[in-house]
Amino acid sequence: MKTVRIVGVPEHFNLPWHMAIEEGAFQERGIDLQWTDVPEGTGRMCQMLQSHETDLAIILTEGIVKSISEGNPTKIVQEYISSPLLWGIHVSTKSDFKTISELKNTTAAISRFGSGSHLMAFVNARNEGWDTDTLPFKVINNLDGAIEALTQRSADYFMWEHFTTKPLVDNGTFGRLGDCPTPWPCFVIAATDEFLENDTGTLRHILEVINVYTWEFKRIPSIDRTLSNRYGQQLEDIQKWLSLTRWSQQQISIQNIENVKDTLINLKLITKSISPNEILASL
Incomplete structure (x- = not known):
């Protein structure tokens, strides 16, 4: 074997x-x-x-x-x-963010550098016309870390697969401002x-x-x-x-x-x- x-x-x-x-x-x-x-x-x-x-x-x-x-x-x-892959763009429901454009110059939670959540934050920023040279990040390791970071306001938004995070949107942990599909x-x-x-x-x-x-x-x-x-x-x-x-x-x-x-x-x-x-x- x-x-x-x-x-x-x-x-x-x-x-x-x-x-x-x-x-x-x-x-x-x-x-x-x-x-x-x-x-x-x-x-x-x-x-x-x-x-x-x-x-x-x-x-x-x-x-x-x-x-x-x-x-x-x-x-x-x-x-x-x-x-x-449909990347949902998530914020804490306790935050004041209502649109993706409001996330300009805010901190993205990422599982780690080189991860999809990191790279797709750049793709989303490019789509939005933001300066991709100055994007701030906070490493949160996994989905539980993202929940903690957004709830405690140590990061502002988090990109993760739309359907994996859907239960967290349904229960009010996250709000989803939109989606960013991979090209x-x-x-x-x-x-x-x-x-x-x-x-x-x-x-x-x-x-x-x-x-x-x-x-x-x-x-x-x-x-x-x-x-x-x-x-x-x-x-x-x-x-x-x-x-x-x-x-x-x-x-x-x-x-x-x-x-x-x-x-x-x-x-x-x-x-x-x-x-x-x-x-x-x-x-």
Whole structure:
């Protein structure tokens, strides 16, 4: 049995992985796929890939492109979610903020530098016409840290996936001022160069299994109810999320990688432009 370590956020996007693990689909291929939830998100997962704490990660496209551009010995092996991620822009309901424009020059809570919440704050600022050179941030590690920071006014707003934070909007913890979708497919599967070099055959088996699960995922009877119960979401919210979300079974396009890279360069988040061949693995 080949042991493979994989990490991802504890969100509804990753249920196909958990179903495949729980049903023994990887074990049938001789693979012990060991999943670890990383609530801190993409910034932490980039560190784990770089320090060989994991072999694979289900990770935000913009975050891993930035990390690879900065020398992380990792490659994207496949697109996972081909649809954009809808980033909700949240404030404390006790604050006076009513519109996104009022957040200019205020402090964004981010899980960590290099995370999606960090990078998308720049994308949102660019969309709003703000100066992206002077954005202030407060690192809060995870969603619980964001609740604390916004409630205690040590940060002013927080960007996180729309449906994950919906229960906190419903219960009055957060107010949502709007959404900022990613201008590219949101999640990819990344592997360390070491794993790619030594375990290509194992990786192919893993991708074959998960691609069967994601291809069939929306067709599973009552999958909306399963997701609702498992992730504590309202059924109507899950149904809307399912209608917006598309899983992928192929490599992300060079055009999308160039778009991510150009955006990061324009926002001065990376200084070195590397070729798509240095970002994408060819299996």
